[in-house]
Amino acid sequence: MKLLEDKITAEGKVLPGNILKVDGFLNHRIDVEFVMLLGKEIARRYEGCGVNKILTIEASGIAVATAAAFYLNVPLIFAKKHKSGNIADDVYSAGAHSFTHGNDYVAVVSKEYLSADDTVLIVDDFLALGSALECLMSIVEQAGGKVAGCASIIEKGYQGGGDKLRAKGVRVESLAIIESMETGKITYRPDEGELL
Amino acid sequence: MKLLEDKITAEGKVLPGNILKVDGFLNHRIDVEFVMLLGKEIARRYEGCGVNKILTIEASGIAVATAAAFYLNVPLIFAKKHKSGNIADDVYSAGAHSFTHGNDYVAVVSKEYLSADDTVLIVDDFLALGSALECLMSIVEQAGGKVAGCASIIEKGYQGGGDKLRAKGVRVESLAIIESMETGKITYRPDEGELL
Numbered sequence: 475m476k477l478l479e480d481k482i483t484a485e486g487k488v489l490p491g492n493i494l495k496v497d498g499f500l501n502h503r504i505d506v507e508f509v510m511l512l513g514k515e516i517a518r519r520y521e522g523c524g525v526n527k528i529l530t531i532e533a534s535g536i537a538v539a540t541a542a543a544f545y546l547n548v549p550l551i552f553a554k555k556h557k558s559g560n561i562a563d564d565v566y567s568a569g570a571h572s573f574t575h576g577n578d579y580v581a582v583v584s585k586e587y588l589s590a591d592d593t594v595l596i597v598d599d600f601l602a603l604g605s606a607l608e609c610l611m612s613i614v615e616q617a618g619g620k621v622a623g624c625a626s627i628i629e630k631g632y633q634g635g636g637d638k639l640r641a642k643g644v645r646v647e648s649l650a651i652i653e654s655m656e657t658g659k660i661t662y663r664p665d666e667g668e669l670l
Numbered sequence: 671m672k673l674l675e676d677k678i679t680a681e682g683k684v685l686p687g688n689i690l691k692v693d694g695f696l697n698h699r700i701d702v703e704f705v706m707l708l709g710k711e712i713a714r715r716y717e718g719c720g721v722n723k724i725l726t727i728e729a730s731g732i733a734v735a736t737a738a739a740f741y742l743n744v745p746l747i748f749a750k751k752h753k754s755g756n757i758a759d760d761v762y763s764a765g766a767h768s769f770t771h772g773n774d775y776v777a778v779v780s781k782e783y784l785s786a787d788d789t790v791l792i793v794d795d796f797l798a799l800g801s802a803l804e805c806l807m808s809i810v811e812q813a814g815g816k817v818a819g820c821a822s823i824i825e826k827g828y829q830g831g832g833d834k835l836r837a838k839g840v841r842v843e844s845l846a847i848i849e850s851m852e853t854g855k856i857t858y859r860p861d862e863g864e865l866l
Contacts, residue, residue, distance in 0.1 A: 503783040504746040506739040533728035537736045537746070543702040550700040550733070587699040 513541020553581040570609035590618030601626035604635025709737020749777040766805035786814030797822035800831025
């Protein structure tokens, strides 16, 4: 999505440790008008796929997932992050590792809100190693539901998480895929499906 | 807001410890269509007040604050929660206590995203003792900005946080104010300003 690539190039900051900071429009200050456009583009890509729920994880994925759910006209579930494995019986849970925060966590979703009847689109802001998406896919599978696919806003293509999932046959749509990144120079993977 | 009161009465669960669980549409599973309506109503109440930013706190306030920001056409900043007081120089921070989670935290906002030029609307999902709102107001004041007011979705009127702020002259709009709550019976404060 050219609009997003231009915004990342203009406003993103490449920090030591291979961190891309997009706090100015996505992760701390949210450019809501722009994020609604991102959600609309995700909805466009998954229209007609039978998605009846979106699943994301707190906290920074919630805004864009809300936008996507609005345009797909489906409810949104956000998994909660727990520190430990001390989890109740009435939830589905799966462990994940955060590349950004450098820690492990357990994602938790109440059994009330996912079932075998669901076709779920998984949405997150960043895709690096794919740990969060795998964890959310595991939760949908525990419920017996179907994963329609995943959508991320920014994929770090060179970290391989997205392509690993694609190789397994999972549909992964990322609105911008970064192939390489250094201060002052971000290179994107061409996106043949894009409209914007 | 009658629509919201009816939804809380129909779907909310009153749990021991004075907890109202609205996980089915607001705090875990999000009824996005409904939450967009809530955001629209917040925007209607603060239209023409010069609001140029909305401030909320992660995680469960983000969806409704996104909706309000969309209809007011302003950016949204969400404060991050830290566990400790070990905070960097480039942020505003203030401590708060969570009634729901029974813990203390420090809310943090980067100095980049708030300034003396800002007129800020503070949005959160729940208002009980008012600790989160006071903490976010303190952050706006540290930046030298002006607080246009606060908006919450569900205020527990009998816990006094909202009225304490109103007595100090702060404008507080809550879309539903619960006067008393027990299993099977929730009583709301009449709302003269409501449209929906």
